Amino acid sequence: MTSELLKAEEHPSDVFLRPGRIPHIWCPGCSLGSVTNVIIQAIKQSGIDSKKIAIISGIGCTGRAAGYLNFDSFHTTHGRAIPFAIGLSVTDPERKVIVISGDGDLASIGGNHLIHGARRNADITVICVNNFQYGMTGGQVGPTSYEGQFQTTAPYGNVEHPFDLPGLAYSCGATFVARWTALDVRRMKETIIEAILHKGFSFVEILGSCPTTYGRRNQLREGLEILENFRKRTVLQHGADPTKTEISKDGPIIVGKFVEIKDKSTLTDNLLKVQRIAKATKSRGL
Amino acid sequence: MSKTIQKEEDRTVLTGEYFTTGNLAAAEGALAAGCKFFGGYPITPSSEIAEHMSYRLPQVGGHFLQFEDEIASIVSILGASWGGWKSMTATSGPGYSLMLENIGLGIMTETPCVIINVQRGGPSTGLPTLVGQQDIQQTRWGSHGDYEVIALAPNSVQECFDLVIVAFNYAEKYRLPVTLLMDETLGHMSEKLIIPKKDDIKIINRKKPKDDPSSHLPYKADEDLVPPMATAGEGYRVITTGLTHDERGYPVLDAETQEKLLRRLINKIKKNKDDIILLEEYKLKDAELIIISFGISARASKGAIELARKKGIKVGLLRLITIWPFADEHIEKLAEKVDNILVVEINSGQVTREVQRAVKGKANVHGVLKHGGTIHTPEEILSEIERRVK
Numbered sequence: 001m002t003s004e005l006l007k008a009e010e011h012p013s014d015v016f017l018r019p020g021r022i023p024h025i026w027c028p029g030c031s032l033g034s035v036t037n038v039i040i041q042a043i044k045q046s047g048i049d050s051k052k053i054a055i056i057s058g059i060g061c062t063g064r065a066a067g068y069l070n071f072d073s074f075h076t077t078h079g080r081a082i083p084f085a086i087g088l089s090v091t092d093p094e095r096k097v098i099v100i101s102g103d104g105d106l107a108s109i110g111g112n113h114l115i116h117g118a119r120r121n122a123d124i125t126v127i128c129v130n131n132f133q134y135g136m137t138g139g140q141v142g143p144t145s146y147e148g149q150f151q152t153t154a155p156y157g158n159v160e161h162p163f164d165l166p167g168l169a170y171s172c173g174a175t176f177v178a179r180w181t182a183l184d185v186r187r188m189k190e191t192i193i194e195a196i197l198h199k200g201f202s203f204v205e206i207l208g209s210c211p212t213t214y215g216r217r218n219q220l221r222e223g224l225e226i227l228e229n230f231r232k233r234t235v236l237q238h239g240a241d242p243t244k245t246e247i248s249k250d251g252p253i254i255v256g257k258f259v260e261i262k263d264k265s266t267l268t269d270n271l272l273k274v275q276r277i278a279k280a281t282k283s284r285g286l
Numbered sequence: 287m288s289k290t291i292q293k294e295e296d297r298t299v300l301t302g303e304y305f306t307t308g309n310l311a312a313a314e315g316a317l318a319a320g321c322k323f324f325g326g327y328p329i330t331p332s333s334e335i336a337e338h339m340s341y342r343l344p345q346v347g348g349h350f351l352q353f354e355d356e357i358a359s360i361v362s363i364l365g366a367s368w369g370g371w372k373s374m375t376a377t378s379g380p381g382y383s384l385m386l387e388n389i390g391l392g393i394m395t396e397t398p399c400v401i402i403n404v405q406r407g408g409p410s411t412g413l414p415t416l417v418g419q420q421d422i423q424q425t426r427w428g429s430h431g432d433y434e435v436i437a438l439a440p441n442s443v444q445e446c447f448d449l450v451i452v453a454f455n456y457a458e459k460y461r462l463p464v465t466l467l468m469d470e471t472l473g474h475m476s477e478k479l480i481i482p483k484k485d486d487i488k489i490i491n492r493k494k495p496k497d498d499p500s501s502h503l504p505y506k507a508d509e510d511l512v513p514p515m516a517t518a519g520e521g522y523r524v525i526t527t528g529l530t531h532d533e534r535g536y537p538v539l540d541a542e543t544q545e546k547l548l549r550r551l552i553n554k555i556k557k558n559k560d561d562i563i564l565l566e567e568y569k570l571k572d573a574e575l576i577i578i579s580f581g582i583s584a585r586a587s588k589g590a591i592e593l594a595r596k597k598g599i600k601v602g603l604l605r606l607i608t609i610w611p612f613a614d615e616h617i618e619k620l621a622e623k624v625d626n627i628l629v630v631e632i633n634s635g636q637v638t639r640e641v642q643r644a645v646k647g648k649a650n651v652h653g654v655l656k657h658g659g660t661i662h663t664p665e666e667i668l669s670e671i672e673r674r675v676k
Binding site for chain 2: 072077
């Protein structure tokens with residue numbers, strides 16, 4: 001039986017993975033492989049023409065996702081996935097642009113673009129895999145690290161307070177906001193389908209496991225331990241007030257679909273409206 | 287009411303004669319070139335370009351977006367370019383500084399787009415409302431790593447229009463961000479602009495791949511060292527990365543791939559220099575002294591040449607329309623004919639040092655330099671001419 005399984009030539013996700021790019025660079029125990037697989041399944045089940053999908057990443061471990069996925073995919077610079085996504089999305093109102101990047105990329109160096117992308121209600125989906133620190137560079141403290149968290153640049157424990165990403169996205173104008181842990185693969189998939197089909201700025205936070213540079217400095221040595229810790233602390237609360245979803249060291253982790261607003265005009269709606277007005281306007285000359 | 291369906295009026299090229307500013311001329315030039323997306327951030331002295339694009343782009347089916355900063359602006363135009371739209375931004379020195387990292391991304395991912403830098407005096411906040419030409423070397427070397435760029439410098443309102451079209455053509459032909467180096471004086475001064483008929487404007491569009499998407503190698507270049515460019519949504523599964531990559535577009539982080547990729551990115555400009563370099567020669571035939579200048583400084587230089595010739599001093603001008611790649615060979619040949627070359631520019635010698643390098647000791651090179659705030663007067667340049675021909 002085992003040898004038969006090993007011989008199988010095609011994985012169900014293969015068609016959406018770039019030929020020759022697997023194995024990926026992610027560590028054992030990292031949740032990015034399974035999250036990427038969930039994203040692939042969600043795109044597949046969304047029914048959207050794969051030609052109309054574009055994946056944009058910034059820099060970091062999660063930032064490598066774009067390069068593995070066999071859609072139009074763009075690996076950009078650190079923090080800049082969102083403005084790239086906006087520029088690309090407005091060139092075709094039918095295009096579904098999905099940003100997949102990490103917490104350091106999106107909320108620290110790219111924080112300005114996150115808040116303004118949400119403010120504009122730009123027609124993009126942002127999937128942020130939050131591993132609470134900078135993994136690729138060796139485990140430095142980040143904007144989502146909780147107070148007291150140990151990292152290579154916080155050897156005595158983090159002295160700062162973290163961003164609560166759903167609260168941040170919501171307060172800036174995002175019209176779809178959700179959070180799951182990497183363990184919630186089924187619900188995560190359903191949410192990502194909804195997020196992709198949502199008109200406007202949709203933001204999904206996925207709490208991921210990083211044993212290599214986060215876990216082993218914070219008494220969670222294995223990936224499984226991090227996920228087990230998530231499982232114990234998770235509280236499912238759809239419609240939760242996203243201003244009250246902050247994550248602490250030991251407190252509950254509130255997950256669910258927090259926000260879905262359907263009647264707010266999107267950036268593309270408004271740009272197309274302006275075109276109609278402008279085309280009817282007589283030229284004023286130079 | 288007419289029953290025939292009215293074809294939508296084409297408002298991209300506003301053929302006619304105008305009296306207008308360099309900034310507005312540049313914006314109209316971009317539209318004439320086919321620009322459909324502008325992402326920008328307000329900055330003096332370039333803001334009128336953004337304002338005019340916000341008014342004009344929606345009329346022609348394009349989009350204008352004002353972003354949160356210059357970083358988002360440059361990245362957004364890269365995104366729009368991969369969506370198949372010609373795209374641009376406009377800024378001044380401080381904004382250009384912020385854009386540099388992602389101009390590097392544009393070079394590495396071979397993304398056509400245009401950046402207008404309406405230069406002002408620097409460094410730092412410097413002279414926001416006054417002229418400078420201090421971003422010449424920033425344009426060449428400002429982003430990290432090794433690369434070649436294309437930068438053009440207009441010297442009239444008409445050329446702001448004409449050269450932004452050339453900038454788009456080069457961007458599309460050679461697949462890279464091209465910079466138009468304007469300056470505050472040029473941006474804000476008014477003179478005659480003639481916008482030709484649409485059919486009389488030469489437009490170059492990016493090469494498209496013709497092979498099957500399943501076997502397509504997105505970074506396999508043709509003989510001109512430029513790969514054809516698929517855009518998003520065409521089924522080619524576009525791939526870009528700022529990482530060193532092979533012909534498939536896959537990251538391959540080793541010395542061999544780096545060597546191959548960089549040699550091509552550099553050579554696609556270097557080996558096509560003859561096509562890219564535009565120069566104006568003015569009264570050079572009998573010149574005993576040569577001025578090399580560009581942009582607004584070249585106009586003051588022409589004034590000085592008239593004054594000098596009235597006094598019997600034979601002076602000519604080589605105007606660099608293309609600043610980068612630099613016209614090394616041309617300048618070296620000119621240096622064989624004269625003892626002295628003056629370089630007139632509003633900075634501390636950024637082009638002067640290039641000329642010194644290019645002449646290989648065959649002539650003495652002297653900078654006629656100012657640090658910004660005002661342009662040279664012809665009389666100032668004349669006194670330098672007289673000093674050198676004594």
